[in-house]
Amino acid sequence: xxxxxxxxxxxxxxxxxxxxxxxRPNGARIMRDVLLVLAVFAAxxxxxxxxxxxxxxxxxxxxxxxxxxxxxAGLVTLAVIVAALGPALTVIPISTLRLVVGGxxxxxxxxxxxxxxxxxxxxxxxxxxAAIYARQRAAAEAAGRSGHGLLVDPYAxxxxxxxxxxxxxxxxxxxxxxxxxxxxxxxxSIGAVAAVVLVTAVGIAVRxxxxxxxxxxxxxxxxVLLTSFGTFWGVEGAGGSWPGSDAxxxxxxxxxxxxxxxxxxxxxxxxxxxxxPDRPGADSTEPVPAAGGRR
Amino acid sequence: xxxxxxxxxxxxxxxxxFIVGDDWRIAAGVVLALAATAALTTTSVPAWWLLPVAVTxxxxxxxxxxxxxxx
Numbered sequence: 345x346x347x348x349x350x351x352x353x354x355x356x357x358x359x360x361x362x363x364x365x366x367x368r369p370n371g372a373r374i375m376r377d378v379l380l381v382l383a384v385f386a387a388x389x390x391x392x393x394x395x396x397x398x399x400x401x402x403x404x405x406x407x408x409x410x411x412x413x414x415x416x417a418g419l420v421t422l423a424v425i426v427a428a429l430g431p432a433l434t435v436i437p438i439s440t441l442r443l444v445v446g447g448x449x450x451x452x453x454x455x456x457x458x459x460x461x462x463x464x465x466x467x468x469x470x471x472x473x474a475a476i477y478a479r480q481r482a483a484a485e486a487a488g489r490s491g492h493g494l495l496v497d498p499y500a501x502x503x504x505x506x507x508x509x510x511x512x513x514x515x516x517x518x519x520x521x522x523x524x525x526x527x528x529x530x531x532x533s534i535g536a537v538a539a540v541v542l543v544t545a546v547g548i549a550v551r552x553x554x555x556x557x558x559x560x561x562x563x564x565x566x567x568v569l570l571t572s573f574g575t576f577w578g579v580e581g582a583g584g585s586w587p588g589s590d591a592x593x594x595x596x597x598x599x600x601x602x603x604x605x606x607x608x609x610x611x612x613x614x615x616x617x618x619x620x621p622d623r624p625g626a627d628s629t630e631p632v633p634a635a636g637g638r639r
Numbered sequence: 640x641x642x643x644x645x646x647x648x649x650x651x652x653x654x655x656x657f658i659v660g661d662d663w664r665i666a667a668g669v670v671l672a673l674a675a676t677a678a679l680t681t682t683s684v685p686a687w688w689l690l691p692v693a694v695t696x697x698x699x700x701x702x703x704x705x706x707x708x709x710x
Binding site: 599 | 657658659660661662665666669670672673676677679680681685686687689690691694695697698699701702705706
């Protein structure tokens, strides 16, 4: 064991629990739990809003019977994934879990953050739920009808099922990995369920895609939080220790947030230079380039 | 047979897209940075600073590649 690890462990009053984790001081644990719920809640709001857009478009155009069956099947599949993966992860040694989960969260988080930075700086179109809703409705109206029995409308069932499952899969992974890492899958699930209930309730009330939810800002926040947690756990999983123990998480969040805001500022300058009407050979009708792939 | 291959390919493509995403360099950079951090913990040099710096560099590089003009 390296010298700095011995020093850091000696400085932090902690008790070893059954899983080999260190029981942290109360204040730090509460802060991490709050951040955990916040990250899962925000990620789940974003994905729920996107799933709601698909479900609304399909339900309004194709009818609600098959659509709701698809939604139910998607939610049950997600619950099975969380129920199966959650306990399985808790038997993995905590350092291995933190290394793997830290790496996965970093890859997910940097993906969210990259997209959010490109959108905030003008290099990628902003996510527009109203436009996506219109596209989904047109596609649902154009599709043919077939099926009987349980699958009264296979198109509506499949689209609703895929929408819920694919949008929810990332959140399921976040719930499982965050929860297992902090030994509190229940708390992570509460954050996710609260977001789904909130978005569903608002969706039923307004019966329209939630275009006014600041989705792009939320994605930026989630990207910062996932990247920060991934960095924090990645270092601990790799065998390192943070100065100040859990309190360092706030410093990591501040660092990632500052770096992300600086990147937005830098790329806005680059964007203005690249698409300035004054630059040599500029064409005012030039489209914004599509940087990055999915969604 | 070709249907099985297509299904397997689709399955693999889904997980690649789900985990790796838009830029494989980010995933590769994260793996390298974690390995370097693990290596640094075996020395007497503090290792906590390496991952935040590496993550910032990986993100900066990915953004630069995504936004540079192709003249």
